[in-house]
Amino acid sequence: MTVVVGTSTARLDGMSKVRGEAVYGVDVSLPGMLHAGILGSPIPAGTIVALDTSKAEAMAGVWAVITASDAPRHRSGLVVADQRIFAHGYVAFEGEPVAAVAAETPELVRKALDAIRFEVDLIPPVVDLDVAVADGARPVHPDWEDFVTSQEIARSTNVCGALLADPDGVDEAFAAADFVIEDEFRAQRQYQAYLEPRGVVALYEADRYTIHLSHQFPFNVRDRLAQALGVTASAIRVVGHHLGGGFGAKLDITIEPYAALLAKRTGRAVRLVLDRTTDLITAPCREDAIIRLRSGVTTDGRIVAREMNVLLDAGAAATDAPYLCSIPFLLAGAPYRVGPTRVVSRAVYTNTAPTGAFRGVSGTHTVFALEQHTDNIADRLGVDRREFRLQSLMSNGDRLLNGQTLDDLSILREAFDTMEAAAPWASLGREHHRGVGIASCVWLTNPMPGSATVKLNEDGTVGVVTGATENGSGALAMGVAQVAAEELGISVDRVIVSLPDTDTSAYDAGSQGSRTTHVVGRAVREAAAEIRRQIFDVASDLLEVGVEDLEIVDGGVGVKGVASSRIPLAEVATTATFSRGPIAATGRSITPQPQYDPTCASGLLFPTMPTPTYHVHVAEVEVDPVTGNVDVLRYLVVQEVGKAINPAGVYGQIQGGVAQGLGYALYEGLAVGEDGRYRQRTLETYRLPLALDVPRVEAHLLEHADALGPYGAKGVAEPPVVPVAAVIASAVSHAVGAPITRIPITPEDVLD
Amino acid sequence: MELHIIVNGRRHDLDVAPDETLLQTIRNRLGLLGTKEGCVEGECGACTMLVEGVPVDSCLYPSPAAEGFNITTIEGIGAGATTPLQEAMVRAGAVQCGFCTPGFVVTLTALLADNPAPSEYEVRSALSGNLCRCTGYAQIIDAVIDTVGSRR
Numbered sequence: 001m002t003v004v005v006g007t008s009t010a011r012l013d014g015m016s017k018v019r020g021e022a023v024y025g026v027d028v029s030l031p032g033m034l035h036a037g038i039l040g041s042p043i044p045a046g047t048i049v050a051l052d053t054s055k056a057e058a059m060a061g062v063w064a065v066i067t068a069s070d071a072p073r074h075r076s077g078l079v080v081a082d083q084r085i086f087a088h089g090y091v092a093f094e095g096e097p098v099a100a101v102a103a104e105t106p107e108l109v110r111k112a113l114d115a116i117r118f119e120v121d122l123i124p125p126v127v128d129l130d131v132a133v134a135d136g137a138r139p140v141h142p143d144w145e146d147f148v149t150s151q152e153i154a155r156s157t158n159v160c161g162a163l164l165a166d167p168d169g170v171d172e173a174f175a176a177a178d179f180v181i182e183d184e185f186r187a188q189r190q191y192q193a194y195l196e197p198r199g200v201v202a203l204y205e206a207d208r209y210t211i212h213l214s215h216q217f218p219f220n221v222r223d224r225l226a227q228a229l230g231v232t233a234s235a236i237r238v239v240g241h242h243l244g245g246g247f248g249a250k251l252d253i254t255i256e257p258y259a260a261l262l263a264k265r266t267g268r269a270v271r272l273v274l275d276r277t278t279d280l281i282t283a284p285c286r287e288d289a290i291i292r293l294r295s296g297v298t299t300d301g302r303i304v305a306r307e308m309n310v311l312l313d314a315g316a317a318a319t320d321a322p323y324l325c326s327i328p329f330l331l332a333g334a335p336y337r338v339g340p341t342r343v344v345s346r347a348v349y350t351n352t353a354p355t356g357a358f359r360g361v362s363g364t365h366t367v368f369a370l371e372q373h374t375d376n377i378a379d380r381l382g383v384d385r386r387e388f389r390l391q392s393l394m395s396n397g398d399r400l401l402n403g404q405t406l407d408d409l410s411i412l413r414e415a416f417d418t419m420e421a422a423a424p425w426a427s428l429g430r431e432h433h434r435g436v437g438i439a440s441c442v443w444l445t446n447p448m449p450g451s452a453t454v455k456l457n458e459d460g461t462v463g464v465v466t467g468a469t470e471n472g473s474g475a476l477a478m479g480v481a482q483v484a485a486e487e488l489g490i491s492v493d494r495v496i497v498s499l500p501d502t503d504t505s506a507y508d509a510g511s512q513g514s515r516t517t518h519v520v521g522r523a524v525r526e527a528a529a530e531i532r533r534q535i536f537d538v539a540s541d542l543l544e545v546g547v548e549d550l551e552i553v554d555g556g557v558g559v560k561g562v563a564s565s566r567i568p569l570a571e572v573a574t575t576a577t578f579s580r581g582p583i584a585a586t587g588r589s590i591t592p593q594p595q596y597d598p599t600c601a602s603g604l605l606f607p608t609m610p611t612p613t614y615h616v617h618v619a620e621v622e623v624d625p626v627t628g629n630v631d632v633l634r635y636l637v638v639q640e641v642g643k644a645i646n647p648a649g650v651y652g653q654i655q656g657g658v659a660q661g662l663g664y665a666l667y668e669g670l671a672v673g674e675d676g677r678y679r680q681r682t683l684e685t686y687r688l689p690l691a692l693d694v695p696r697v698e699a700h701l702l703e704h705a706d707a708l709g710p711y712g713a714k715g716v717a718e719p720p721v722v723p724v725a726a727v728i729a730s731a732v733s734h735a736v737g738a739p740i741t742r743i744p745i746t747p748e749d750v751l752d
Numbered sequence: 753m754e755l756h757i758i759v760n761g762r763r764h765d766l767d768v769a770p771d772e773t774l775l776q777t778i779r780n781r782l783g784l785l786g787t788k789e790g791c792v793e794g795e796c797g798a799c800t801m802l803v804e805g806v807p808v809d810s811c812l813y814p815s816p817a818a819e820g821f822n823i824t825t826i827e828g829i830g831a832g833a834t835t836p837l838q839e840a841m842v843r844a845g846a847v848q849c850g851f852c853t854p855g856f857v858v859t860l861t862a863l864l865a866d867n868p869a870p871s872e873y874e875v876r877s878a879l880s881g882n883l884c885r886c887t888g889y890a891q892i893i894d895a896v897i898d899t900v901g902s903r904r
Contacts, residue, residue, distance in 0.1 A: 014842035017850030018857055019834065020786020020826030027785045193885050195790045195798055195851040244788070244851030245885050276791040472849030472886050648845040652891055656848065659888030683795035683883070691879035691889040 008648035011477035025214030030269035040095035044676030046120035080318035092316035125351035125676030140349035161322030161347030165601035173305030177296025187365035188669035196244020199273035202259035214243035217510025240500035248357030284356020291369035304339035317354035321347035326606035327362035333401035336392035371726035403597030435735025439726035445611035445715030446513025447591030455584035460570030467508035479517030487528035489552030514715025521710030526587030628747025642714030661724020760828025786826035797882035826854035848886030
């Protein structure tokens with residue numbers, strides 16, 4: 001029986017946030033701080049003709065103007081070393097930095113940036129994915145063949161990442177099919193639209209850079225900034241502050257090198273915070289994609305062969321896209337049974353801002369495409385869309401296309417049953433102008449390493465020191481804190497969780513892929529077990545009983561079942577500190593990679609789905625036949641979570657994830673014009689979901705404990721966004737009686 | 753130019769630039785950092801303050817136009833004590849990253865002062881100028897309903 005775990009305790013940082021006390025990255029200021037700004041290229045492709053900073057440099061109050069000639073010129077990158085700090089010779093996307101300024105005031109920064117003369121000879125930009133990969137296409141990077149990669153990738157002109165899976169028997173299986181269904185789907189870019197713009201305050205001191213910011217992955221800032229600057233990792237200290245949203249956009253470095261270089265150049269602290277439009281047009285947004293699917297089907301309803309061709313828009317740098325090429329492959333063969341499946345998934349350079357990670361990376365558009373394709377197959381067979389899914393559902397022991405066996409697929413059938421009990425399929429979407437949609441998927445929990453040091457403070461509170469980040473999800477402020485409280489017999493408000501600092505904590509792989517509660521929670525459990533041993537060691541002397549007779553309850557140690565014997569943890573801690581030494585221990589954790597078949601594909605950089613979770617979503621919509629607007633009447637989620645450590649926190653992730661998915665499905669889109677520039681450039685034109693748009697999601701949790709996760713918990717926060725566009729498209733297509741082939745779904749799509 | 757404003761009950765005599773916004777004055781001159789700058793377009797509502805009790809986007813509000821006015825920022829809500837609304841927001845899970853939260857607290861405080869028992873639709877309408885990217889709004893609405901219910 002747990003006392004704290006499984007209850008909806010209030011988040012530790014809640015009061016400071018509702019009072020406006022929490023200090024975010026953009027709130028940080030240091031003594032003597034200068035302000036900084038970046039001059040970005042106004043056009044997406046061209047040859048640099050002139051760059052003259054002399055007028056800006058001569059201005060009073062301007063401390064430094066730096067360009068490519070003042071910065072390291074080598075290329076660096078997550079997988080493909082294709083990024084320079086400043087453009088050199090040519091520009092490859094709108095907003096690509098060409099100069100940076102540090103000055104006494106933000107006004108002076110603007111004036112200095114305006115005084116820089118920058119001339120470019122325009123080249124027609126490469127923006128269309130099919131054009132970019134066609135024979136004879138102009139390379140976005142003329143010297144792409146010279147780029148160094150950290151992993152083996154089959155690159156070609158404008159292709160910076162590629163997965164190829166071509167198992168035996170695909171063509172034969174197609175030949176044996178009764179009919180073939182072929183579809184093409186397109187998805188637009190989605191901006192993370194975190195409320196706190198990207199910002200950083202940098203300081204150079206004693207041959208080291210100190211970087212203050214709010215970020216999802218401080219250790220990656222350390223490592224990537226070191227790579228970009230050409231220094232060793234320990235020359236950089238990253239100090240994290242409260243994070244005003246990231247959703248994937250704050251996992252890699254973006255603006256950190258400019259503040260760091262200006263701080264070193266000026267000898268003063270430098271603050272660089274982006275205005276909203278600059279943030280939007282240069283954000284590592286969710287990539288646009290084209291997904292082409294062919295399935296060979298038999299008249300008795302089996303999918304016997306499949307071919308999937310995916311183009312992911314990397315923008316002008318590969319960043320994480322070579323990894324993302326694996327996601328369509330991992331999803332193409334599940335959760336519905338398919339025959340031999342050929343997958344070609346390529347990441348493509350274009351003259352646009354580099355795309356990056358966004359919650360549910362590449363899963364949102366892949367599941368949208370797969371599920372619409374599934375609907376089309378069911379419709380062609382004349383089988384009810386839900387019934388077809390149930391007929392085709394995989395079962396325990398079935399394998400993903402990578403050969404990974406899923407032993408718990410029966411959870412998915414349970415999820416369908418739970419959904420049916422909550423909202424009978426036949427009762428939804430039957431009225432005029434209404435539609436119902438359903439989708440399901442498998443998703444993963446990021447396995448990467450983490451650690452935590454747990455200490456018993458001398459006043460009896462417990463400190464958790466970790467390099468992990470609280471991104472708002474509650475992973476630290478609820479989940480990890482609750483694990484610590486449960487393990488040490490105290491209330492959660494007696495736990496203090498640190499903010500990240502790469503100098504004081506061991507490595508943590510950042511808030512990504514729903515990993516923090518799962519991985520860091522395990523590390524805390526391991527450390528807490530050692531803390532209990534240390535506590536009992538001291539208490540057994542104080543109480544003169546054996547350690548096997550002791551327990552920790554309500555913040556005190558005593559003889560099992562004898563409340564009067566309890567001595568407060570504060571007394572134990574103080575005694576320990578001044579007799580044997582402070583009570584503290586460190587735990588660490590990483591999820592082993594599941595077994596898979598490494599020969600199943602080439603370019604499989606993201607090889608498996610560790611700690612898989614299962615999801616079924618249903619939506620009922622009403623379309624307005626006059627305006628084309630889509631109203632979401634009901635939205636239901638059945639999600640498998642392992643163990644809900646904080647049920648209200650889990651619900652918050654589901655409601656919030658669905659809201660982002662609704663935006664993706666219906667409102668949000670960064671459209672790239674033929675000129676290579678975004679059409680949406682502000683939060684006025686980039687339409688985010690409002691309080692009036694988002695219904696109250698009806699959520700039902702399934703709990704099948706994971707063997708490794710703390711109290712059985714699996715990743716929770718990422719998957720609620722994954723199937724939303726699929727479900728909404730399915731419901732809209734049901735309402736209007738025609739397929740939906742692109743997202744966001746516009747009123748025009750509905751009326752057509 | 754000279755500016756005399758009363759912020760959270762305290763009088764300030766300032767010298768501000770003619771094009772300065774209230775958000776800049778409050779954050780940069782008074783050092784009150786609870787009010788957040790999210791967009792400087794009047795879209796996100798993170799910078800919401802009360803001017804003479806009325807919620808405004810302080811990122812667009814010219815400071816000189818506030819001459820002589822009473823201004824309440826997140827720091828002045830509840831005059832230093834935590835209000836039932838703020839407590840309800842923490843309890844309900846209405847806070848995630850929290851960057852939008854001060855704006856929501858200020859907007860909702862004004863709503864409840866004006867309309868002590870709003871319907872869910874009225875709450876959602878009142879929030880049409882406040883963006884939250886984390887929560888999907890439901891638990892914020894819950895907190896308001898909870899606050900209204902506990903008053904009865």
